[in-house]
Amino acid sequence: MKNTPYQALPEHCFWQRAVAGVAREQVDALVTAPFMIAPGERIVTAGSCFAQHVGRHLRAAGLSVLQTEPAHDWLHDSEAASYGYGIYSARYGNIYTARQLLQLFQRAHGQFQPAERLWEHGARCIDPFRPRIQPDGFATREEFEADQRQHFGAVRSAFAQLDVLIFTLGLTQAWEALDDGAVFPLCPGVAGGSFDALRHRVHNFSVAEVTGDMLALIDLLRAVNPAARLILTVSPVPLAAGAAAHEHVLTANTWSKSVLRVACADIVARRERVAYMPSYELITGAHARGAYVADDLRSVTEAGVSHVMRVFLRHFIGSAGTVVAPGVAAAGGGLEQMAQLVAVNCDDDALKLAPAAPLLAPLCNLCGGEAFGPGPGGRLGKDQLGPHCLACGSLERQRVAAQVLLELGREQLAGRRALLVGAERGADVRWFRHCDAVQASAPGVLPAALADYADASYDLIVLVHVLEYLDDDRAGFDQLRRLLSPTGLLLACFVDPRVRPWTSLHVGPAGSARRWYGRDLAQHFRCKPEKLGVTMHEVADPGTGAVLPVHLFAAATSPKAPPPC
Structure with missing residues (x-):
């Protein structure tokens, strides 16, 4: 038999x-830990939703999880978690990105002062960087x-006192302020504030950016706490939503987790006393055969969390005992109790779409x-309803345009001079x-006859999928x-x-072109210098129930349009 380098490698x-020849629960993807956590050493946890599981199991194992921001004495234990107490070492909520953690350190130490320090919501005030921390x-x-x-x-106290920081990196995608780069845990407007394409954008951090942010954080941390050690892990919880319309959330998630995993390897190689814990691999690896994710294909089951923590305790603590879910007896406990235990506070919940109201009967406005049938290419719409009106040939996008106009009122429409541009009509003449x-008569241009029309000829112009082409x-x-x-x-x-930002x-083929508009829409069409306002209305199609956006551009002197949905 030939002698090869593989013959000397361990199993x-x-x-x-x-992997394949080992029982699922026995797979151990951590070969060796570069350091151990001694009894009594103070641990600080931070990160995305999965980090809450880590802290929960560490406390159940009797480890010293530092708590520098305890709940008020008058706050009952059952309410404390809803106010962000006891979940992490301080009340900072979920920290999804390396940039968010770095900026938390900088803000706490007076090294960074974001322009958006506070969002006003009526008479109440929202913390942009902890928007759901205070109900x-x-x-x-x-x-x-x-x-x-x-x-x-x-x-500051947590960073100064910790012996070990365990940080779970969850996302590469973040919403940031354009003027100073401040990163928010949620898109402005979801749980406070308001989104403005001229002030906010989505940013997907690269390997170099994630690595650079973490190295900067480590250096700042060790400036105040020279002995600090770090354990990095990547959350196995996938993205709730991607922000790029041209990319499927599945491939977006693969890209994001790959970036985080590569960045972790780079960080470990470039700083001493930094370890990697393979939580992502243990939950999502082929050996698990899907057993460690719930029916929603995002939430991690208690069996999966326990597997991760067994490996963690074995290598970093030196304990090989059986990990039991905190608060659950080794035998039994019931599915309902287990579901409650695995529940975590996730900001992603704010991104879940509310169910649409049931349709009484499809009706073309x-x-x-x-009567409705399949659309072009046999396409079906929301809830498998046919989007194509068999009477007039309209589709969802034409009917939502018509719905916005009808909400202006029939009387107001009856007095207007209207221009319908393009093959798809979003109104009845x-x-x-x-x-x-x-x-x-040709693609890519407006009708030539418009050049001869007089200025200010119309009070209303309707375009359904025309501008972008x-x-x-x-x-x-x-x-x-x-x-x-002027009032049109x-x-x-x-x-x-x-x-998209x-x-x-x-x-496309044969030279055809199409624009995909982004959150710079108002800037793209020079709305501000032209003193032109733009509002977006989310409208349900009366035929299928599908919700689509409609945009209204109006001069400052125009009468009030219906409020944005």
Whole structure:
């Protein structure tokens, strides 16, 4: 037999011996830990949702999990968790990205002062960096300021006292302020504040950025606590939603977790006393055969958490005992009790879409038709309903445009001069005092006849999937504005721009082009210098129930449009 380097390798290097040929619960992907945690050493936990499981098991194992921001004496234990107490070492909530952790350290130590320090919500105040930490927000600005001072003191104390920081990296995607780079745990507008494409954007951190942020954090931490050690792990919980419309959430999740895993390896190689714990691999590896994820394919089961913690305790504590779910007897406990134990406070819950109201009966608001069939290519809409009105041929995007107009009121429409541009009509010509319908004879341009139309000829212009296909959409937009009266409205339908940071151009077959608008929409069409307002309305199609965005552009002198949904 030939002598090869593989013959001298230990069994953990071979898939059959270390993964496929081992019982699921016996797989141990951590070969050796670079250090151990001694009894009494103080542990601080931080990170994404999965980090809550880590802290819970460490406390159940009797380890010294540092708590520098305990709950108020008057707050009952059953309520403390809803206010963010006892979940982590301080009341900072979930920290999803390396940049978020770095900025927490910097803010607590007076090294970074974000411009958006506070969001006002009516009479209440929301902490942009802990938007769900205080149910219903803080009562006054003074209460917010006092709580933040106390919280920053607790954060500084945790960093200064810890012996070991266990940080679970969860995401590469974050929402940040354009002016100073402040990173928020949730998109502004989801749990406080308001999203503004001119002030906010989504950012997907690269390996170099994640590594750089963590190295900077380690150096700052060791400046105040030279003996600090770190254990890094990657959350096995997948993305709740991706922010790029052109990418499937499955591939977006693979990219994100890959970036975090590579960054961890880089950090461990470049700093001493930093270890990696393979939580992600133990939960999502092929050996688990899906047994460690719940039916939603995101939540980690208690069996999976226990497997991770067995490996952790074996290598970092020196304990080989059986890990029992905290608060559950070794035998029994019931599925309901187990489900309660595994539940964690996740900001991702705020991204869950509310169920749509049930449809009484599909109805076309353009023609009154009640018969619907499959769309182009046999496509079915929401809840497998056919989106194609068999009477007038309309689809969802035309009907949501019509719905916004109908909400203006039939009386107001009856007095308007309207222009319908393009092959897809988002209105009935009979609704208006006067209505012209025009269609281009060539792709990529507006109808040539529009050049001869007089300025301010129309009070309403409707475009359903027209702007994004123009070769020069800005010039086309300006031409349409010339035709609009000073109090007129321009209604446009295109794919939701909130899911991507910047407008991009994609060239298709035979030279066809299409723009995907982003959160820079107002900037792209120069709305601010032109004193033009834009509002987005989320409208349910009366035929299928699908919710689509509709945009209204209006001059400052225009009458009030229906409020954004």
